[in-house]
Amino acid sequence: MTRQEFIDLLERDGQSVYSFCRMLTGSREEAEELYQETMLMATERRRDISSADNPKSYLIAVSLGIHKNRRKKAARRQRIAPIGELTDELSAVIADQTDTPEETFLRHEMLELIRTETQKLPEHLRLPIYLYYTAQLSVEEIAVTIHIPKGTVKSRLHKARLIIKKKMEDYGYEER
Secondary structure, three states, X not given: XXXXXXXXXXXXXXXXXXXXXXXXXXXXXXXXXXXXXXXXXXXXXXXXXXXXXXXXXXXXXHHHHHHHHHHHHHHHOOOOXXXXXXXXXXHHHHOOOOOOHHHXXXXXXXXXXXXXXXXXXXXXXXXXXXXXXXXXXXXHHHHHHHOOOHHHHHHHHHHHHHHHHHHHHHOOOOOO
């Protein structure tokens, strides 16, 4: 990948990669650190990145690998790092400008419940959900990113959605 293609990639997909880092880490400081480390590694390996393949997926796979390595180190040191939440961008997408204050409050409350329940999912279900909704990767891109078959991604997304749906029903929310 040429230098200009790499710059274009960062301008086009940098925010998505940062959002994914934010979701993984749960804190702005850790997300910035993970994002910088990801971009440093990508810069070092930019000649290995193919524009024909999906470079966004490559960047997310790099950040995921770095994050997993950090978690392994932390586990060895007996410190468990918290895993993040869905981004506030989801709130902006769902919220409508014409909502009343009550509707806005209820929507915010529902989003917090979804975030909480998503965080409780096992990692093998949580990662595809985050990659699909936060990083906006396709099923195929998720499969390549986390090295599992496409059917497994679909099944994990389905199972995670069902679990979250059931939890939301337990809280009294009904399907629209």
